[in-house]
Amino acid sequence: MIDIIKYTHHKVPVSVIESNKGKHREHCLCWQGCRKFFPANEDKNCIIASQLYSFDKIYNVTTPVWECAEYA
Numbered sequence: 001m002i003d004i005i006k007y008t009h010h011k012v013p014v015s016v017i018e019s020n021k022g023k024h025r026e027h028c029l030c031w032q033g034c035r036k037f038f039p040a041n042e043d044k045n046c047i048i049a050s051q052l053y054s055f056d057k058i059y060n061v062t063t064p065v066w067e068c069a070e071y072a
Contacts, residue, residue: 012060028064035072046070 003018020027030037036046042053048070056063
């Protein structure tokens with residue numbers, strides 16, 4: 001059985017598969033050297049990263065990218 005835990009992320013209580021906690025960057029294609037991803041300057045990100053991050057903030061979720069046609 002998979003262990004689901006609760007913790008506070010950016011001041012919001014969330015649930016996560018315990019073994020995945022904190023690994024979103026490790027599993028996200030954007031964080032693996034994409035030349036269209038600028039975590040320090042969100043305004044420069046590609047449209048996909050920008051819209052996905054906006055969605056994440058609205059719904060308090062984390063969505064790593066596993067596949068992307070725009071990866072450079």
